[in-house]
Each structure stands twice: as C-alpha cells, then as structure tokens.
Amino acid sequence: MQTPEAKLLENAFNEFSKASDSIISHYGVLESQIRELKRELEEKNRALERASEYLYTILDSLPVGVVVIDGKSVIFANKNAEDLIPEGIIGNLSSTAERSGEVKCGLGRYRWKTQALANGFEGRHVIAIEDVTEIERMKEHMERDERLMAMGEMAARISHEIKNPLGSMELFLSMLMAGKMRVRDRKHLEYILFGVKTIDRIINNILSYTRPRELSLREGELRSVVGDTLEFMSVSTSVRNIDLEFLPASPGRALVDPDMLKLVVMNLVSNAMEAVGPGGRIKVDIRENERYGVLVVSDNGPGMTEELRRNIFNPFFTTKDKGVGLGLFIVYNIVKAHDGFIEVESEEGSGSSFLIYIPKERLTVI
Secondary structure (H helix, E strand, O other): OOOHHHHHHHHHHHHHHHHHHHHHHHHHHHHHHHHHHHHHHHHHHHHHHHHHHHHHHHHHHOOOEEEEEEOOEEEEEOHHHHHHOOOOHHHHHHOOOOOEEEEEEOOEEEEEEEEEOOOOOOOEEEEEEEEOHHHHHHHHHHHHHHHHHHHHHHHHHHHHHHHHHHHHHHHHHHHHHHOOOOHHHHHHHHHHHHHHHHHHHHHHHHHHHHOOOOOOOEEEEHHHHHHHHHHHHHHHHHHOOOEEEEOOOOOOEEEEOHHHHHHHHHHHHHHHHHHHOOOOEEEEEEEEOOOEEEEEEEEOOOOOOHHHHHHOOOOOOOOOOOOOOOHHHHHHHHHHHOOOEEEEEEOOOOOEEEEEEEEOOOOOOO
16 A cells, blocks of 8 residues: 555656656647748748849840949949949949939940838938940931931022023123123133122032032942042141051941042041141051941040030031131041941040941832
C-alpha cells in the first residue's frame, strides 16, 4: 500500500509526463508551422527579388533617364541616366526650385522634370531626364525649311516684279541708242544700260538660287570629288598660311551631282578660310553609314553663337563687310536638292563643323 507521499509523487510524475508529451506534440506542430512560415518567407523573398528585377528592368528599358537624389547625392540612376546624361546636369538640377524645364549641355539638349517623394522617403526627389537633341534638330530642320521656302518665294516674287520694268528700260535705252545723238549723251546712256544689265544679272542669279536645282546624278565617291576640289583650293590656303587637312575615313559612296558638290565644297572651305584667318586649320573628312555619305568640314575658328548658327543659311544673311549672304544659302539648296540635310556643330571659341549628309539612294525624283 502506497504512502500518501508516494501517491502524490506518482501523480506529479504522471502530470509531468502528460505535460512533456503535450509540449513535444506542440513543439512538433510549432516546428512544422515554422518550416511552413520559412518556406512562405523564402517564396515571398524570391517574389520580391523577381519584382525588384522586373522593376529595374523596366527602369533600365525606359527611353528616359531616371535619377533619385537625396540632397545633392545620387542614390539611384537607371541605365539611360548613366549612359546618356552628361555629368554636371544632375548637380545643377538638384539646386533649382523649378519643377521642369530644358537644359543645354555641349551640343546636347535635355528636357527634365522632378517630383518630391513621400510616404517615408521625404527629402528625396526623382528626376526624369529625356535626351531631346535629335527631336530639336528635326524641329530646327523643319523650321529652317519652312523659313527658307518662304524667303525664297518672297525673293523670287520681288525679283520678277523688278525684272519686268528692267526689261522695258533696257528696250527703250536700246531704241534711244539706235538713233543719232551726241557722243556725250551716248556715253551716259551706255552707263545707264550697263547698270540695268548688272541689275538684271543679279536678279537672274537670285532666281537661279531660289528655284529648285536640276541635278545630274550618278553614283560615285565623295572622296574623289572633294579631293579634286581641295587640290584646286590648296593654292589659296597655302598663300594664306592655312593648314588644309584631308584624310578621309571612308570613300563615302553616294548619288551626287559632281559639279554641284564641288560648289558646296568651295563655299564651305572659303567660309572656313575667312573664319580661321592666317595660321588657321581646316579639316575635311569623309564618312559614311548605311544610308548616307557624309562630308565634314571643320575649322578651329572663333565658332558661332546660337543665334548666328540658326540664321547662317538665310539668304542675304552675312557677317562679312563685303558679303552678299548667298553662299551658304546655295549650299543648303544644293544639299536639299540631293534629298540630303546639313547639321552645324559650333560653340563660341570652339570652332565650327558642317556635316553634309548625301543619301546613297534617291528618296524623291526631281
């Protein structure tokens, strides 16, 4: 027969065994739940990683630069921001109070917009920057074409209006000179007739510059045509002690009118000679890509302001004391007739470069 103490000890031991079994059972359940939670956490982490990779892929694929700044420090930049945006732009934008705008850096133009972050990210800003250099160039080309077309039509109309009375004046002067008169009077009439013919010749030149040019196109190498022209002009550059360099990177095959292209080269090099002066340097290069043969004429002259660069192709626009302002207008019309286009890269103090793009295939028929 058990003593009360033994009975109490046995009961306590039985309770302890039950509690131990319960703890072991609950531990197994808890361990199973922990394993399940761990598995779910790992899946969530993998999902977050995939979402993060997806987000970064989207950001890197955007055609704009995306930058997050904290004060003046960049804490995130997508691939376009790293590849396309020049250094220095972000620092300038982080200190401005503007929310959007445009900025020029070198020859590039960039449109930007900034927005402050919230929800625990106060003090940080996201900046979206788009490279609009090509868009602005296309816009500039279109505006220039429209402006030159209008100016050309105006010049042609004015020229026609002047040409009609000039023809009558010349006719009546010729009739007067056919009659008998004093030698002195005839001499005066000859002066007048010479002036009329001079004006008529100028008018004819203006009309020829404003009309679409008829080209005699054939496939050839820009290198050959340009080389012949530069050889002809080398005497003038030597006399002025100007270094004329021609090391073409490629043949530059294209469909060209050789005579008209020579006129383009002569005008561009002549302008470059005026810009650089004695002791200056002019470099002529030939390049090409899948669609165009490219003629590049660069100089180390004083460069141009933005306003001057935008107006240099306007007829009668000139910075020379004795110039008439038709040289670059002629160049523009010839290139346009080839279905090509011109780009001008220039900054004050950094020289100028004229890039002439001539198609390898005709886009339209003249």
